[in-house]
Structures are given as C-alpha cells and as structure tokens.
Amino acid sequence: MAWALVNASPDILAQLQANSLLQPERAVRDTAICGIVLVDGQVDHTTGLYMLREATRSWPIWCTDSVHTDLTKGNPVLNVLAHYCGVERRRIDLAGDGFRVDGVAGVHWHALPLTSKPAPYSPNREAPLAGDNIGLRIENSATGQALLYAPGVGAIDEALWRSMQSAACVLLDGTCWSDDELIRLGVSRKRAREIGHLPQSGAGGMLEWLDRLPSRTRKVLIHINNTNPILDEDSAERAELARRGVEVAWDGMEITL
Amino acid sequence: MAWALVNASPDILAQLQANSLLQPERAVRDTAICGIVLVDGQVDHTTGLYMLREATRSWPIWCTDSVHTDLTKGNPVLNVLAHYCGVERRRIDLAGDGFRVDGVAGVHWHALPLTSKPAPYSPNREAPLAGDNIGLRIENSATGQALLYAPGVGAIDEALWRSMQSAACVLLDGTCWSDDELIRLGVSRKRAREIGHLPQSGAGGMLEWLDRLPSRTRKVLIHINNTNPILDEDSAERAELARRGVEVAWDGMEITL
Numbered sequence: 001m002a003w004a005l006v007n008a009s010p011d012i013l014a015q016l017q018a019n020s021l022l023q024p025e026r027a028v029r030d031t032a033i034c035g036i037v038l039v040d041g042q043v044d045h046t047t048g049l050y051m052l053r054e055a056t057r058s059w060p061i062w063c064t065d066s067v068h069t070d071l072t073k074g075n076p077v078l079n080v081l082a083h084y085c086g087v088e089r090r091r092i093d094l095a096g097d098g099f100r101v102d103g104v105a106g107v108h109w110h111a112l113p114l115t116s117k118p119a120p121y122s123p124n125r126e127a128p129l130a131g132d133n134i135g136l137r138i139e140n141s142a143t144g145q146a147l148l149y150a151p152g153v154g155a156i157d158e159a160l161w162r163s164m165q166s167a168a169c170v171l172l173d174g175t176c177w178s179d180d181e182l183i184r185l186g187v188s189r190k191r192a193r194e195i196g197h198l199p200q201s202g203a204g205g206m207l208e209w210l211d212r213l214p215s216r217t218r219k220v221l222i223h224i225n226n227t228n229p230i231l232d233e234d235s236a237e238r239a240e241l242a243r244r245g246v247e248v249a250w251d252g253m254e255i256t257l
Numbered sequence: 258m259a260w261a262l263v264n265a266s267p268d269i270l271a272q273l274q275a276n277s278l279l280q281p282e283r284a285v286r287d288t289a290i291c292g293i294v295l296v297d298g299q300v301d302h303t304t305g306l307y308m309l310r311e312a313t314r315s316w317p318i319w320c321t322d323s324v325h326t327d328l329t330k331g332n333p334v335l336n337v338l339a340h341y342c343g344v345e346r347r348r349i350d351l352a353g354d355g356f357r358v359d360g361v362a363g364v365h366w367h368a369l370p371l372t373s374k375p376a377p378y379s380p381n382r383e384a385p386l387a388g389d390n391i392g393l394r395i396e397n398s399a400t401g402q403a404l405l406y407a408p409g410v411g412a413i414d415e416a417l418w419r420s421m422q423s424a425a426c427v428l429l430d431g432t433c434w435s436d437d438e439l440i441r442l443g444v445s446r447k448r449a450r451e452i453g454h455l456p457q458s459g460a461g462g463m464l465e466w467l468d469r470l471p472s473r474t475r476k477v478l479i480h481i482n483n484t485n486p487i488l489d490e491d492s493a494e495r496a497e498l499a500r501r502g503v504e505v506a507w508d509g510m511e512i513t514l
Binding site: 014080 | 267270271285308310311332337377
C-alpha cells in the first residue's frame with residue numbers, strides 16, 4: 001500500500017520504526033511513503049526531512065509557494081536534500097480545486113489558507129500571506145467523507161468554519177490551553193494568539209467553536225504543546241474535554257473515513 | 258553535574274529521554290548540557306540542534322571556522338537557531354593548545370584536523386580544508402588519561418596516529434566494513450574512502466591500524482553505518498572484531514578515564 005506523509009516531524013525515525021506498514025522491505029532502504037505534503041515551513045513539520053535524505057529516489061513534496069520560499073531561503077532544507085535524494089517539488093495552488101498525491105489512490109486533497117503565523121525565519125513572519133500556513137481537507141473519494149487537518153490555527157475565519165462544519169472529522173490546533181500559558185510558565189514572552197495559535201479555553205477559544213459543530217463530527221486536538229495541561233490525563237482540563245466530546249490525539253491513532 | 262554534548266544527532270530526543278542525568282529539572286525546560294562541541298557540519302551531527310531550539314538560554318557551540326561556514330551558509334542551522342534560543346559561537350582554533358567547555362570542569366579538549374570530507378553542501382566538499390572535519394582529544398586533567406573521538410576518518414595521517422597511540426581509549430570511524438560496501442548494496446555509487454571514511458577491512462584498513470596500538474588501549478568503533486555487517490552480533494565480521502579486541506559502541510555506553 002502507498003502512503004502520503006503529512007509533515008515530517010523531528011520524531012519521524014521513531015514513527016517509522018513503530019509502524020511496520022511503512023516498511024515494506026521490497027528493496028534496500030525501501031519505504032511505503034510515496035509523497036510528502038507540508039502545511040507550513042515550521043521546524044516541527046520539516047526537521048524530519050533531514051532523516052529522510054537517504055531515500056533511493058527524489059521525494060515528491062507538495063507545498064505552497066510561501067512554504068517553498070521558507071524552505072529554500074530562511075531554512076533551506078530543500079536545498080540540503082538536493083545534495084542527497086533530491087526533491088521533486090509539487091506546487092499547491094490555493095486557487096485550484098485541489099490535488100492528488102501520486103500513488104495514493106482514492107484520496108482528494110484540498111488546501112485551505114489559514115490565519116496563523118509562518119516560522120520565525122520566514123520573510124512573512126510579521127505580515128503573513130495566504131499560503132504561509134494551510135489546512136488540509138482530505139477526502140475519501142469513494143465515500144465523500146472528509147477529514148480536516150489544521151495544526152496551526154490563529155483564528156477561525158469563514159472558510160475554515162465552513163470546512164469544519166462539512167468534515168466528518170476535524171484534527172485541530174491544540175497547542176495551548178490558555179492564551180497566556182507560555183508567559184505564565186516562563187517559556188516565552190508571547191501569547192498563544194501572537195504565535196498563531198488559538199487557545200482552547202476562554203471567550204472565542206477553540207472549545208467554543210467545537211461546541212457549535214454537529215454532534216456527529218469527530219473532534220480531535222493535535223499539535224499539543226508540552227505546556228498544555230490536557231496532556232495530563234488526570235487534569236481538570238482533560239476532564240473538560242471529555243465532557244465536551246473532544247479527543248486528544250495520540251501516537252499511532254488511526255481514523256477511518 | 259554539567260555535561261558537554263559532542264555533536265547533535267537526529268536521535269537527540271531519544272537520547273535525552275533515555276538519560277535522566279541530563280534532565281536535572283531545576284526549572285522549566287532545564288538541561289544539564291551546558292555546551293555543544295561539533296566535529297563537522299554533517300547532517301548526522303547537527304540535525305539534533307533543531308530539537309534543542311527551545312532552550313531557555315543561548316547555546317554555547319564550539320566549532321571550527323570551516324564548520325561555522327557550513328552551518329551558516331550551506332545548511333544554516335545556526336542562523337535558524339538565532340530565531341529561537343540563539344547561539345554563542347566559540348571558535349575552535351586549530352593552532353591553539355586546546356580549549357575548555359565552560360562549566361565542564363577538569364576536562365581539557367584538543368582539536369585534531371582529520372583527513373576526511375565535509376558535508377555535500379560544504380563549499381569545501383571537493384577540496385577539503387583543515388578544520389572541515391576534526392577529531393577530539395578529551396583529557397581528564399586529574400589523571401592525564403585521554404580519549405580520542407574521531408567519527409570521520411578518511412585516512413590515518415601522522416598526527417592522528419600519534420594521538421591514537423597516546424590515548425587510553427579510541428572511539429574511531431566505524432562507518433563501513435569494506436570499501437565497496439555501499440556500491441554492492443546499491444545505496445550509493447561511491448566507495449567508503451571517497452566519502453571520507455576508511456573501511457575496517459582490507460589492506461591499510463582500520464583494523465590493521467588498531468592491531469598496531471598498544472594492547473592496553475581500549476578500541477571502540479563508532480559512527481557505524483546501517484550497511485555495516487558488524488551491527489549483526491552473529492556475523493563473521495563481528496566475531497573478527499572480538500578476536501582482535503575491538504568493541505562496537507552501543508547507545509548509553511559509559512567510559513571512565
């Protein structure tokens with residue numbers, strides 16, 4: 001079976017080792033991953049690319065123009081890969097009607113520009129452009145059921161809200177519980193919203209939006225920072241999620257559409 | 258206790274998690290690592306720096322001028338870190354009489370230029386300069402006993418051989434068993450020597466050199482490629498190492514000088 005990898009985490013080596021489906025062993029240094037889709041140029045979504053450099057063929061990598069610039073200028077990992085396996089860049093066109101990942105049959109992909117923040121080394125850091133951060137609507141062509149994946153959501157705009165409402169499952173930005181969490185814990189001087197992440201709690205927070213979704217929608221938080229109390233399964237915040245029917249993603253989670 | 262980190266592997270997160278000594282927990286995001294020493298600008302020695310970006314203070318990083326150029330031009334991870342924790346670069350001077358890592362008491366460090374190859378993205382790739390790759394002589398000031406660490410050794414020159422002879426323990430380049438190993442397995446078109454690694458077997462190979470060291474010298478192979486048969490504990494090659502008194506390094510190995 002052929003797989004698409006969405007973002008390349010610094011944990012990619014552990015992820016590959018834990019998942020035998022990704023290791024078909026048809027040849028030396030084989031992989032079942034046939035394409036990589038990036039939603040932004042952040043370190044936590046791209047560092048794993050270095051660990052994939054010894055692939056036996058060029059990686060097809062889907063990304064927007066903004067992300068391509070971040071990854072060839074500010075943090076030029078794609079240039080580095082060119083010295084190893086090579087990259088076949090596939091352009092994500094925000095104006096188009098979506099794309100397919102070659103080799104992954106029966107899945108239609110659609111990119112959704114998000115209100116968030118590009119990486120600190122992006123030329124657009126202080127004046128974000130559409131395409132610096134995207135969400136992905138991933139649709140099972142056979143059933144028409146779609147999943148929405150959006151790890152960096154600074155605010156929920158009209159297009160994102162429409163996409164959330166029509167998805168069978170949403171995987172949404174769970175970075176911070178509260179807007180001032182990073183400041184209170186002394187790890188940053190910035191609020192969650194200032195770095196492009198809508199907090200879960202408080203007025204206008206993610207939980208208020210999730211409450212308004214249809215009850216049949218599966219709601220899962222992802223991209224959870226290690227300062228977020230929901231990582232503690234015994235916390236009051238985690239209990240609140242359970243009451244509201246909101247799940248916390250875990251390594252190896254499988255979702256069927 | 259204060260620790261120096263020599264090279265930042267892509268496995269750094271697993272290494273930190275496995276070693277509680279490195280997690281003193283005196284504060285949020287605390288670490289016992291107080292300085293980083295780099296021997297070259299290769300991906301396998303620098304990718305872990307991305308995972309150390311959320312440190313609460315700038316990282317003191319020791320490297321030569323050549324390596325600093327590789328990591329600010331070809332693969333500018335040090336520029337990327339400047340957007341996060343920051344870097345305090347400490348210059349390794351090949352002409353000097355060594356250096357100390359601030360905070361790590363009782364240890365004297367000495368850099369040894371090696372005949373090897375810088376990373377593919379280095380401006381010096383095809384015409385290596387002294388300082389592209391170094392070995393480290395790490396001496397316990399109290400006992401005078403020294404360890405030699407050299408993961409990238411393309412050839413053993415006079416200075417390296419002298420350093421090998423006077424070390425209590427040598428950790429040496431164990432990348433490939435045979436010069437044509439990468440070609441035979443179809444993972445590269447290059448011989449081990451062409452990419453700056455002296456193979457273990459054959460005339461003039463690493464094992465011949467190790468045989469000539471004093472019998473009291475502890476001999477350990479490091480930086481072992483996943484094509485090298487010595488990783489298989491039941492292989493004939495591994496048995497040959499045992500006969501010759503040569504060890505294979507393992508994760509978590511501790512060496513006392």
